[in-house]
Amino acid sequence: METGLRNRVAIIAASSKGIGRATALALASEGTHLALCARNANALDQVAEEARHLHGVEVYTETFDVAEDDRVRQFADAVHGRFGNIDICVTNAGGPPAKSFAETTMAEWDRAYQLNLRSIVSFAQAVLPYMQQRRWGRLITITSIAVKQPVPELILSNSVRTGVLGLVRSLATQYGPDNITINNVGPGYTATDRVKELAQTNAQTSGRSASEYESEVAKDIPLGRLAKPEEVADVIVWLASERASYITGQTILVDGGLYRGL
Ligand code: NAD
Numbered sequence: 001m002e003t004g005l006r007n008r009v010a011i012i013a014a015s016s017k018g019i020g021r022a023t024a025l026a027l028a029s030e031g032t033h034l035a036l037c038a039r040n041a042n043a044l045d046q047v048a049e050e051a052r053h054l055h056g057v058e059v060y061t062e063t064f065d066v067a068e069d070d071r072v073r074q075f076a077d078a079v080h081g082r083f084g085n086i087d088i089c090v091t092n093a094g095g096p097p098a099k100s101f102a103e104t105t106m107a108e109w110d111r112a113y114q115l116n117l118r119s120i121v122s123f124a125q126a127v128l129p130y131m132q133q134r135r136w137g138r139l140i141t142i143t144s145i146a147v148k149q150p151v152p153e154l155i156l157s158n159s160v161r162t163g164v165l166g167l168v169r170s171l172a173t174q175y176g177p178d179n180i181t182i183n184n185v186g187p188g189y190t191a192t193d194r195v196k197e198l199a200q201t202n203a204q205t206s207g208r209s210a211s212e213y214e215s216e217v218a219k220d221i222p223l224g225r226l227a228k229p230e231e232v233a234d235v236i237v238w239l240a241s242e243r244a245s246y247i248t249g250q251t252i253l254v255d256g257g258l259y260r261g262l
Helices: 018-029 041-055 069-083 106-134 155-160 162-178 193-206 210-219 229-240
Strands: 009-013 033-038 059-063 088-091 137-142 180-187 251-254
Touching: 009 018, 009 069, 009 106, 018 033, 018 041, 018 088, 018 137, 018 229, 033 041, 033 069, 041 059, 059 069, 069 106, 088 106, 088 229, 106 137, 106 155, 106 162, 106 180, 137 162, 137 229, 155 162, 162 180, 180 229, 193 210, 229 251
Parallel strands: 009 033, 009 088, 033 059, 088 137, 137 180, 180 251
Antiparallel strands: none
């Protein structure tokens, strides 16, 4: 299937590991040039080298925290200066800590808002005017199944991420006339460091090992296993492609059937 992604330019935020990394490599395999950011320069450079070596695409990297909105804007401007356009922007960041409501602090609420809602606003503000100029664009947010079905002990994620749905729906309406599609992808349990982090937190309270936690989680998933990050990345690639040109304002869960709603 022709994706139409060759020589497009994509920003992928928080792409040194996990779903962001898998998305970067999946887009590179379609011939898309990449602009990557994360906080860890070494890990990010490895992803960039892999994309260049395996797929021959150009890759630009910058190291910063996506909660710093001035850095997000500077990054987007630098990407535009380097490539001449920004076609695709995939927003991403680390998830908030797993805590019960009573354990959370106001500082953690502020950080969750900055990381998992405000950073998306920063990217959207920075890239949409460039997409408007060319009358083509794809903004894709990575959130969580938590936007449809709260996840136990993830009160920060459950609360803050639902705001992204309102943002995505509103922006899809506003920017549809510019031929820009805006969609959200909600991963279920996916085999990355994030799940290891959740398993560790769970081990402290329940005494279960990480593999026991994963088996327990998998029991509730109709497909009976965690996702591979590449399986989430494939959906993002499809949304970015010409094949999804009439899809906008949607949330697509990649959760192996875990969400039980209609
Ligand atoms: P991960 O821990 O494997 O990777 C997170 C990436 O984000 C890393 O590259 C890290 O360096 C980067 N990052 C973290 N905080 C950052 C910051 N402040 N600024 C810049 N970069 C930052 O996690 P993942 O599993 O790939 O998860 C990606 C997103 O999807 C997270 O928001 C996570 O909460 C969410 N999610 C994950 C799962 C899962 O089961 N893995 C399920 C639902 C939602």
